[in-house]
Structures are given as C-alpha cells and as structure tokens.
Amino acid sequence: MTTLKSIRFATLNLLNYAAPPYSFYQLHERYNATQWRQKQQFIADFLQQSQATVVAFQEVFSPQQLEILCKEQSYNYFATVACPRSDNLYPQVLFNPVVAIAAKIPFQQCQQLTPCPELLEYLNNQNEFKFNRTPIKCHFDIPGFGELACYVVHFKSQRVHSMAHMLNIHNQDDPLLNLLQQTVGMMQSHISRSLEASIVYYDALKTQRENNCATLVMGDFNDNIQSPALSFMTQGFHPTRCEPCLELEQPIVGLTDAFTLSTEAIEGKIKPATHYYQGRGNVLDYILVSGHFNTKCVLSRIHSMRYLSFDKHLNPAHTEEDICISDHGGVAIEIAFNTNCTRILS
Numbered sequence: 001m002t003t004l005k006s007i008r009f010a011t012l013n014l015l016n017y018a019a020p021p022y023s024f025y026q027l028h029e030r031y032n033a034t035q036w037r038q039k040q041q042f043i044a045d046f047l048q049q050s051q052a053t054v055v056a057f058q059e060v061f062s063p064q065q066l067e068i069l070c071k072e073q074s075y076n077y078f079a080t081v082a083c084p085r086s087d088n089l090y091p092q093v094l095f096n097p098v099v100a101i102a103a104k105i106p107f108q109q110c111q112q113l114t115p116c117p118e119l120l121e122y123l124n125n126q127n128e129f130k131f132n133r134t135p136i137k138c139h140f141d142i143p144g145f146g147e148l149a150c151y152v153v154h155f156k157s158q159r160v161h162s163m164a165h166m167l168n169i170h171n172q173d174d175p176l177l178n179l180l181q182q183t184v185g186m187m188q189s190h191i192s193r194s195l196e197a198s199i200v201y202y203d204a205l206k207t208q209r210e211n212n213c214a215t216l217v218m219g220d221f222n223d224n225i226q227s228p229a230l231s232f233m234t235q236g237f238h239p240t241r242c243e244p245c246l247e248l249e250q251p252i253v254g255l256t257d258a259f260t261l262s263t264e265a266i267e268g269k270i271k272p273a274t275h276y277y278q279g280r281g282n283v284l285d286y287i288l289v290s291g292h293f294n295t296k297c298v299l300s301r302i303h304s305m306r307y308l309s310f311d312k313h314l315n316p317a318h319t320e321e322d323i324c325i326s327d328h329g330g331v332a333i334e335i336a337f338n339t340n341c342t343r344i345l346s
Helices: 033-050 061-073 117-122 175-211 245-247
Strands: 003-018 054-060 077-079 093-095 098-103 111-114 138-142 146-154 214-220 275-277 280-282 285-289 302-310 331-340
Touching: 003 061, 003 146, 003 214, 003 302, 033 061, 033 275, 033 302, 054 061, 054 214, 061 077, 061 098, 077 138, 098 138, 098 146, 117 175, 138 275, 146 175, 175 214, 280 331, 285 331
Parallel strands: 003 054, 146 214
Antiparallel strands: 003 331, 054 098, 077 098, 111 138, 138 146, 214 285, 275 280, 302 331
16 A cells, blocks of 8 residues: 655744844844744744754754754754854854754764865865855665755845955945945855855766765745856756656666646646845745655656745845844755655665
C-alpha cells in the first residue's frame, strides 16, 4: 500500500536579531525588554505556524539566543558557521549578521560553503574572496525520501557602499558622488550578488551530480530571481521531457523556483510578495529546488508540493521598520512523497 509522508522547509529573514544589551550597527539601535519579548514571541509564533521540519534564518546577530528559542520549539538541531563582528570602540555594537539553520531531524553533515578555487579563477576573481554572509551547506538523510543537500543563503544587499573616500568628497549630497554611486556603485552591488550566487549555484549542481541527491537553496536573495544578477540560477532548469533523466538514471541537474512547481502555481495563483519598499511589493526570499521535486519527472518520488506564505505581519502602507517583527515574509514548501518507492535519491 502506498503511504504518503509530508515534510516542510521554511526560510525567514529575522530583521536584526540582536539580543539586549547588544546593538545592531549603531549604539542606539537595540531592543528594550518589551520589544525583545515581542520579537521572541514573533519568531516562536512563526515556528508554530509554519510547522516546518527545517528552517533557514537570516540576519542573526545572537545565534545562542536563537538556538535556545528554537530548542524550546522542538528544533533540537541548530547550526551557524560564522560569527557576527563587534565594533572595536563599542564591543556591544554588532555588525555582519550570520545565517542559521534549525531542524527537527539530525544533520548528516553541516559546514560553511567554501568557494571552489578553480571557479574563482575562472571568474577572474583571484583575490581573496569572502561572502558578505557565509552560506551554510548541510546534508540530511530523510527516512523514506533519501539524501538532501540544503543551502542557507543571504546574498549581498542592494545597498551601495559609499564612494566618497575614493573621491575625497565629504558632502554626501554632492551630485557627482550621487551619480557614481547610482551607476558604478549599483553595478558593483549587482556583481557582488551575482558572484555569490554563482558560487552557490556551482556547488549545488556539482553536489547534485556527484551525490545524486535532492537539493534546496533557501534564503534572502535580496533581488528578484529574474534579475540580470540572478536569472542564470533557474534558466538552466531541465525540461519536462524525461528521456534525459531516464538515460542518466537521475533527474537532470538544475534549480528552479519551488513556486513554479507548486500546486498553487498549477492552480494559477499569484506568488505573494515577501518584502515591501515604499509600498511596492517584491519577492526577495526564495526556495530553489532541484528536479527531484518536479512531480512531472518520472524519477521523482514527490506526490505534491505546496507553497506557503507567512506574511500577515507585512503592511504595504508602513514605511518604517518595526523591529519587533520582520520586514520580510516567511516562505515554506510542503512536499508529500511516497515512502514505499524504490530509493532513487541516494
């Protein structure tokens, strides 16, 4: 008899998760006791509502406090691979938030994603490369499903670094400075984000091919997946024809937006925004999946996939951030799979 089992994966940008008495970026930017309790409750509510087995987090300044909170919600497995940086003059001010992952099932392996040196050379980036936020790469062995490689990412933001020091300009409103930052500065931001995505994409596809395993890339991409900086990540996804998959005895390597394969997309529903800026909705948070999650592929064991959005806290009319919640919506997928199929994913 066919038995269906379901499992959920979710991602959420926490927006400056820094436990008091620490501040984020500036000394005056911190939570008071009431705000922190509201922040903790918001995250606990999200975990309870999402009912996810694996959750990816971004903008984590206080990983120890987040780990405690997650374990209180039965996420007994938690990992980060980097540490926030503190200000030299004011140690309580933190910079460089990290990504984290929490799970109700054990990791088979969990580590930071190390860029391939040959790839960096191929991309003409032979200087010492560093991610703006180091991604997590971990492996799970899901009973009845098989091996899963999971990446947690937070790509370079669209914020432009000031070029004032290069021009010896002290007036931030200088027309030349503004013009260069809106052109050259913006281009540098795109290049940085695209380079980070290229390294993750390369590793994900290489891992798929070598391990014949299902793959997820989850997190805050800080851009639309169709943008010039990121569109390559899904353009190479395999067609619906199954002949190549059968010939290789595994789904063709590639990634696609989980929403496009979901029940909601098939029903013609519109993908909800995950972030609002000046009243305009954008999709910045994604879960990318490999061909193993394509229900139309003959080798896939996926029976169905739902796309879930947790965005009731978002208000397009609000122009100021509420640090007690998040300025991003959470997204999740729920997959149902047959547990008595021939094991093909490991």
